[in-house]
Structures are given as C-alpha cells and as structure tokens.
Amino acid sequence: MRQPLVAGNWKMNGSLDSIKALVEGVKAGLDSVTTAEMAMCPSFVYLPQVAAMLEGSSISLGAQDVNDQESGAHTGEVAPGMLTDIGCKYVIVGHSERRSIYGESDEFTASKFAAARKAGLVPILCVGETLEEREQDITGQVVARQLDTVIALEGISAIGDAVIAYEPVWAIGTGKTATPDQAQEVHAFIRGKLAALDSNVAERVQILYGGSMNPGNAAELLAMADIDGGLIGGASLKPDDFLAIGRAANA
Numbered sequence: 001m002r003q004p005l006v007a008g009n010w011k012m013n014g015s016l017d018s019i020k021a022l023v024e025g026v027k028a029g030l031d032s033v034t035t036a037e038m039a040m041c042p043s044f045v046y047l048p049q050v051a052a053m054l055e056g057s058s059i060s061l062g063a064q065d066v067n068d069q070e071s072g073a074h075t076g077e078v079a080p081g082m083l084t085d086i087g088c089k090y091v092i093v094g095h096s097e098r099r100s101i102y103g104e105s106d107e108f109t110a111s112k113f114a115a116a117r118k119a120g121l122v123p124i125l126c127v128g129e130t131l132e133e134r135e136q137d138i139t140g141q142v143v144a145r146q147l148d149t150v151i152a153l154e155g156i157s158a159i160g161d162a163v164i165a166y167e168p169v170w171a172i173g174t175g176k177t178a179t180p181d182q183a184q185e186v187h188a189f190i191r192g193k194l195a196a197l198d199s200n201v202a203e204r205v206q207i208l209y210g211g212s213m214n215p216g217n218a219a220e221l222l223a224m225a226d227i228d229g230g231l232i233g234g235a236s237l238k239p240d241d242f243l244a245i246g247r248a249a250n251a
C-alpha cells in the first residue's frame, strides 16, 4: 500500500510574515489529515525559517530545485548537500517551469536527480506534456523520454527511491485540470512502463498528479488507482485549501 503524499510547491511566493501564517495555519489543522504525508517546498531563502517552524511536526520539508554539482564555482546555485544540511527530505527536479522558462534539458534534470539521491534527498521527478504534445497524441512518448533519461543514468532501482509527479504542462497554474480519467491513463502508462523493467519498483513508487489540483477536484483525482497524491501549486498557499486536499486523501 502506497502512502499518499501531498506536497506544496510554493514557487516564487511568500514573505517572512505570510510564510509564518501559512505554516501555522497548516499545522493548526493537521490533525484532520489522517493518511497522507504532507510536505512543503518553499523558496530556498525561507527553508531555514520553515525548517525551524516544522520541527516536531509531521510535515516534511522539500526544496524546489537543486544544482547537480556538490560544490564550487556555481554562483547563485544551491548544492544538494546544503539541502540535506538544512533538513530537506525532498527536492523537486525537472519542474516544467525549469524546463520551459530556464531551458533545462532531460539530461540536466537526470543529473540533478542523481546528485539529489547521492546527497540522501528524495527527488520528486516531474514529467508531463505540453498542450501541443497532447494534441499531437505524443503524451506517452514525451513522458517515456523524460523517464528514460533518468533510468539510463541511474537505473530502474533508483526510481523506487524517488517520487514521480505527472504534471501536464497545460494544467499547471491554468485552472484547467486533467480529468481523473485523463490523469489515470497517464499514471497507469507510467506504472506499466516501470513494471516492464521492475515490478517491485512500479508497485512501490508514488506517482503524484499536479496541475490545478484544488479542494473541489482532489477527491476524484486521488480516488484513481494509480494517483498517489498531489504536487500542489496555487492551492498550497492557502492553509484551508492545502489541508482540504490532504483530507481528500484520508483512508
């Protein structure tokens, strides 16, 4: 049985004050979330503040990105060991905003995935197709290519120690959610692809859905057989909404 994971990607949002209110608000309602693991991924600069606030709570800490090098002359970048040092469990790699706005390739994403694992982090590997790719009917090809680049570098067993997030790019921050059937189809495709290489890994790995998940659609999405949680953008900035999504995963 896979434990659901509901992870909030705060993106480039927040201030010292608003983050305090957000974390306190989620902590105050956490008892109502009985099944899912909850995680928060603030911007790098707020990681120490959030780490301190989460001490003693069951909420996990994650970062939104990481560099693939251990240290050195990489101005402005953050090394994987710095994230473990500050108390991160998770790190998002290959988010579509990194891929599309900053031109990060499948290969660079795979390299980040490898570096994160080496430092003891659990990568949340984002995959997903653009609207154009969906309309061309190549969603499977795109997602397979994104996964294969990581598997070629790290091997299939590495996927078993990670989390996958299927995020159709056309559904991120747009208010357009994939229907539960659309999402389940791709999640089942991903699990089937992994099962062809290693059935234990496929059975174990959590595959999250991401793309405008909110309290109104979470229960239906999370009820699908291969959807094991959510990667939540906008709705993770509102304590009540984030908690409601967490509760939608209650057994």
Ligand code: PEP
Pocket: 009, 167, 171, 172, 173, 174, 175, 210, 211, 212, 213, 231, 232, 233, 234, 235
């Ligand atoms: C995301 O950024 O990973 C995401 C899913 O965003 P939103 O929930 O706002 O669509």
